[in-house]
Amino acid sequence: MSIEIEMETTTMKIYDTEGFPNPARVRIALAEKGATNDVDFVAVDVMGGEHRTDAFKAKNPDAVVPCLELADGSHISQCTAITEYIDGHFEGPSLTGETPKERAQVSMMNLRAENGLLNAVGAYFHHATPGLGPDLETYQCAEWGNKQREVAGQTMSYLNEVLADNAYLAGNKFSMADITAFAGLAFADFAKVEIPQSLSNLNAWRAKVAARPSIAG
Structure with a gap:
């Protein structure tokens, strides 16, 4: 008898609103590292106020996009912090400096x-x-x-x-x-x-x- 084991995904999630300036910063950083396909993008309806809901603020108390969700369920907000994580996590030329x-x-x-x-x-x-x-x-x-x-x-x-x-x-x-x-x-x-x-x-x-x-x- 064979047993199928469902593997837990390790894909990171980016909660954002495409076309907004701060989400664009993170998307560019991901593209520079060749890692765009290594994350899942989750659309947040900012115009509808979704970023101010209790559910979203539980992820990011700043109530803004973007927000990075890691595989362990933790969250990183603020574009600079997200970019620093992306830069250190993925291969490719450094975006934050080497020395x-x-x-x-x-x-x-x-x-x-x-x-x-x-x-x-x-x-x-x-x-x-x-x-x-x-x-x-x-x-x-x-x-x-x-x-x-x-x-x-x-x-x-x-x-x-x-x-x-x-x-x-x-x-x-x-x-x-x-x-x-x-x-x-x-x-x-x-x-x-x-x-x-x-x-x-x-x-x-x-x-x-x-x-x-x-x-x-």
């Missing part, structure tokens, strides 16, 4: 791109525009949002200066910082935050990154 100096530089530039660009555009979108609509935008401060739009513009100019001397934001290697900044610029397009054509280094870098297989497909 202490590289890791510090990537972390520094990732924070500058995240706080000064991606999050700043997000604050403008959610506070100074209709954002995702009155059902989801339950508190808005237009003054704060418009100030963050200024911060985003200043950060774009700063990144343009960095790219005058570097192929990528943290040096000569593509990294997590580039993914974050690229997502930030995409969000800027969506939120109608102008990316000046005069920032030639930033625009050339953006075209170069957009051509990568992980993004261009």
